[in-house]
Amino acid sequence: MVADTFDEPGEQDAELRPFVIDAAHHGQRLDRALAALVPEFSRSYLQQLIEAGAVTLGAAVVARSSHKVRAGEAGRIELRPTPQSQAFRPEPMDLHAVFEDEHLLVIDKPAGLVVHPAPGNWSGTLLNGLLARDTAASLLPRAGIVHRLDKDTSGLMVVARTRAAMDALVALIAAREVAREYVALAHRPWQGGRIRHVDAPIGRDPRNRLRMAVVEGGKPAFTTLELLQDAEQGCWVRASLHTGRTHQIRVHMAHIGHPLVADELYGGAAAGALGRQALHAFRLAFRHPSTGAELEFRSQLPGDLRQALASWGLRYNDPEWLTSHAP
Incomplete structure (x- = not known):
């Protein structure tokens, strides 16, 4: 788990964020575990921080991304604000929902709306709108987005509102x-x-x-x-x-x-x-992931x-x- 202490941009140059390795990440590479624990940063960026000596486990600096972590280990990472890290922020926008319940949301995306933050589009995306629309979206990977449409493709998308629904929708798409x-x-x-x-x-x-x-x-x-x-x-x-x-x-x-x-x-x-x-x-x-x-x-x-x-x-x-x- 990771402490929720993310600062507003501009308040300071870096943030020291503590973390604890949980059982789900026992035995994984350090960079992979951190990518799951600090999802607003890319794995490649986290690797750069590790190699720069910005990550400690216990009292020791760990500078190898391949270092295997153990459940229960406590550490901290020095996070420096980047456009990518600032991308995962709520931005109110008018989203056209054609269906909504406590499990999922179906939206009609207009052409021109980017689905997920990426280089050149770190704000104004569907993900930003979902975070503003529902505070629970921040608890889900990619704010519940399970599939994408290109920026200039219009039309229907389904978005999960719970982790159970997200896992089920991903499985349905894969099948x-x-x-x-x-x-x-x-x-x-x-x-x-x-x-x-x-x-x-x-x-x-x-x-x-x-x-x-x-x-x-x-x-x-x-x-x-x-x-x-x-x-x-x-x-x-x-x-x-x-x-x-x-x-x-x-x-x-x-x-x-x-x-x-x-x-x-x-x-x-x-x-x-x-x-x-x-x-x-x-x-x-599709079949509703909860009601069938x-x-x-x-x-x-x-x-x-x-x-x-x-x-x-x-x-x-x-x-x-x-x-x-x-x-």
């Missing part, structure tokens, strides 16, 4: 028992059969580390794609995720020759005045995507489309 469906507007008229199954491994692009790509030896990635409507300029597609790799739909669509509209990272270009990648998480379905009830949620198409569709002469009859294309 592929959470249905996540998207709609996407892509370049070029559709190629191949109306339904295409893309089974292609995804990993870091060796030529551009900012991108993902279909690569040999990558993690398994499986997406089902269905043509909904075709146009001279491109196609309107429904995508169902069977795995959850970073940028999976964007990578697979580009891989088969249909990069998403306005997705410049993967070969797309602006069209229909759309300023962000044309991807929307419209359906989310089958839940299903659907999100209406945002205005910018409606306008882009109309500019290509494609139709979107709402809510008839959502009903007629339900699985």
Whole structure:
């Protein structure tokens, strides 16, 4: 456990925070144990502090990250404020909740909202909003976030409100028992059969580390794609995720020759005045982790995507489309 004595930024240059190694971390490396006990700091940053002599166990400085810790050992770490450590702070924001109970929250995320703090986005994220919305979120890893949407992808996300719900939702996702469906507007008229199954491994692009790509030896990635409507300029597609790799739909669509509209990272270009990648998480379905009830949620198409569709002469009859294309 770690004492809750985090200071406001600017009050002092460093904080001496005591900790005690609990049974769950007995026998672990020091850096790994500290990463669990001080979750607002990255493991790499904690390794730097260890190597700089900022960590003591008992009365002795321990300067090796690989040092094995024992349950009951007491120590302290000198924490120096960083943008990353300051990121885990509540920031009130208007979040659109489509469902909420004491176990979980389902939100409809707008395009442009970053889900989790990261370099370049240490504030103004969904995590900051969740911390402000519910004080109990601070007790959960990542404020209860169990899956992510890219910054410029809109649509539905489920967030846990208890540790039990979080563990259960993570297990459901790993077992592929959470249905996540998207709609996407892509370049070029559709190629191949109306339904295409893309089974292609995804990993870091060796030529551009900012991108993902279909690569040999990558993690398994499986997406089902269905043509909904075709146009001279491109196609309107429904995508169902069977795995959850970073940028999976964007990578697979580009891989088969249909990069998403306005997705410049993967070969797309602006069209229909759309300023962000044309991807929307419209359906989310899963079994409630506590009650066992089958839940299903659907999100209406945002205005910018409606306008882009109309500019290509494609139709979107709402809510008839959502009903007629339900699985």
